[in-house]
Amino acid sequence: MSDLTWERLRDLDCGAIRALGDTWKSYVEQQLAHTDRLRAEVIDGHLSAEHFESDTATRVREQIGMTADRYEDDLSDYASTRIATTLFEVADAFEKEQNELKELVPLIDQHQFDIEGPHHEYDVNLSGDLHRAILTLNPPQWLCDMCGVQKPDGFWDVDTIKVLFNGVDLYGTAIGLAGQYQDWLRAVMSRAHDADDEAAAALAEMRENPTELPPQLGATYDDLVDDYKQGVSEEVADEAKSIAEGTSGMSPEQVNQWWEGLSETERQALIEEHPEWVGPVDGIPTESRDTANRTLLDNQIDGLGVQIAAKEQALQGMDPDSDEYERAKEELDDLKQDEKDLAKLQGRITDDDGTPALAEGPEPKQPYYLLGFGTQDSGRAIVSVGDPDTADNVNTFVPGTTADLGSATGILNRVETMQSDAQLAAPGASNATVMWLGYDAPDTIVPEAMQERWADGASDDLERFTRGLDATGQPDTNHTLTGHSYGTTVIGHAATQDGVNADNLVFVASPGVGTDTASALGVDEDNVWSTTNSLDPIQLSPDVLHGANPADDDFGGNTYHSDTGAWNANNHSTYWDDTNMAGRETLADIATGQR
Amino acid sequence: MPRRPPPGPLWRKALASLASLPPVRSIVEHLMDNPPEPRYTQAEAYAPMEAAAAEAVAALPDFPGFKERIWSELPATSGGIDVPGFTIVEITYVFSLPDSGTPLVRETYVDVLREHWTSLGYTVTRDAVKEKAGRTDRSLVAIRPDGIALWYWAAGHTVLRVQSGPVTVSEPEAIEYVPPSGGVMPGGRYDKVARYFPGGIPADRDAVDPFDSPDSYEDDL
Known part of the structure; x- marks a missing residue:
């Protein structure tokens, strides 16, 4: 849980966070130039098959190529999507809330309220001075204006008596305003804590899941390289699963960058083979989600049909007066209702030929x-x-x-x-x-x-x-x-x-x-x-x-x-x-x- | 300066307290369980609604023809929640974009319909003008004694809308095709009632209204 206080948020240098994000972005661009050189000047240059033709040379070229691929993938997935985007997102979020604080805190001060309590549930209360001012029949001008009474300017004049009789209203008004400022402050800090926690989760998830490097050249290389290639080919699926299950720590913006970074073949394979990892995921483009969700809808309606048939079959073997039958019948009714509701939804959004309506x-x-x-x-x-x-x-x-x-x-x-x-x-x-x-x-x-x-x-x-x-x-x-x-x-x-x-x-x-x-x-x-x-x-x-x-x-x-x-x-x-x-x-x- | 005036009046809290009393709650729940009896079923509503649209069109001078007709529905509510088995039918006739922008359609027709509907004894419930950047919107609403509402709205597009009020939902096969008014071709691309007639819309019947459809639909969008 974020331990950000309102004072730290107020004083935070969001520009520095954003500048750090820019640094990572430019670092990515610099490093990509290195991998380009590695391919052009080493794999296709000095170490090309034209100069070195042997099994060992082939392995070396392959290993360097895989290392460059891995480096580029990591630059994209980690340095760019995770680190830089996280820094940009959290800087934007903090700055937005910081601007709210810059408006809110002076208002709290001007009205002689105090911010108290723990940082996850701040209170905005009347200050001792404000209490005293009301109790001594000398309320501040803003409070008199809000309550429609004249500010007393003499000892026991008519206005003072009016204030005396309006004491409850004065207190109620001041407390009401403090309550509004409290709501505002709590909302600002809740959103800031949420952004802080999300950024921490995105970075922690990266740290907890380091990627594998290609195997080192040597006696075991041939034994290990196939496993490595298999692992690489499964990475997209693993990441898609992790995103869909909400364990990746990635924001919808990061999901979108990840999706756009996939090849068309990878995207298509995910939609067709794992629509459940595409359809519900915020950050994946609408067209892709729609295609995946329509497949899921077809599958679920079909699956419910199978379950209903099985349940009806099972009911035939039960005693109609038994509790077991009653329970099974209720389950069957629920399944039928689900099937009916999903079919109704499907009928509405789909033409008779199966295309989107x-x-x-x-x-x-x-x-x-x-x-x-x-x-x-x-x-x-x-x-x-x-x-x-x-x-x-x-x-x-x-x-x-x-x-x-x-x-x-x-x-x-x-x-x-x-x-x-x-x-x-x-x-x-x-x-x-x-x-x-x-x-x-x-x-x-x-x-x-x-x-x-x-x-x-x-x-x-x-x-x-x-x-x-x-x-x-x-x-x-x-x-x-x-x-x-x-x-x-x-x-x-x-x-x-x-x-x-x-x-x-x-x-x-x-x-x-x-x-x-x-x-x-x-x-x-x-x-x-x-x-x-x-x-x-x-x-x-x-x-x-x-x-x-x-x-x-x-x-x-x-x-x-x-x-x-x-x-x-x-x-x-x-x-x-x-x-x-x-x-x-x-x-x-x-x-x-x-x- | 404070951002807000003081908290709201006490009467609202008093009414809220009243509303939470069991007898009041039971009245509310009774209303929720007993929606009012509608005048029409869904299937019965289309004919008088289309007749109302045709009657309005007949009153409009130099009528250029509508571009399209749309049949749609809204949830009907009772007791504050949507009630299964009830719906509100809404029929929309849309002028083409060029026609929507003419003074005849945006201003003259509002005046004509106001007088026409008033003379028929309809209750005009809305007659509003809204100034916007680059255009003036007008909105005229009249309710017939049978509860059917007519809404002439000159916004980006100008439309004539007819609403049924709450009606009981009919089986799709009970709904009969009613040809459109105002020059929209029955069963054509712009006759948007296909949801109710998956087997096809009769396309060989004349429109109720004798006005010709536009020669071309080019530049309508």
């Missing part, structure tokens, strides 16, 4: 891309309408309570609507809209949606997904993260705990996003948007559950208007209905960078 929408019609799926818990489904790797605007939608694999195609309708609205609002741009049901959503409003654990469980995955989109997409893509209901809580937790790569955050009908201030979200407050219609009962969510309503004035950021549906109905999910064109238009404008 195009979503119904304005020209140009956009294909579906399958970026992930699963049947664990309530199920997972990540589908993009349009290619996020080539789009100018990418809007990722995170659904909320009751979202599951069975309802994924319904949610996809909503995603298509947002995509269609974006295309109509910005026909000159390319747009993609992603359904990110990459987490186990709460099944019930009471009690599951009242708990934070679903959002905490999703945080890291959503962070990686957004970083993956950033790595595979265009440099200037406008990324928006839109949540509905509990989906907003998921986004808020990811943004404050791990950080998300997004230009805009949109909270639709939020019960709270895990913080009381937009400042803590790590995204420019001007690009944080919230909407709650006036008849949506979600606004009654107590702050103690998921924090303040982001549509409240206190929260910061922006709000936009959404119209209500029927007055006597629950209006929590009417934001895309025919009663709320105003909200749809605004969301399309945000998602296409027109707000």
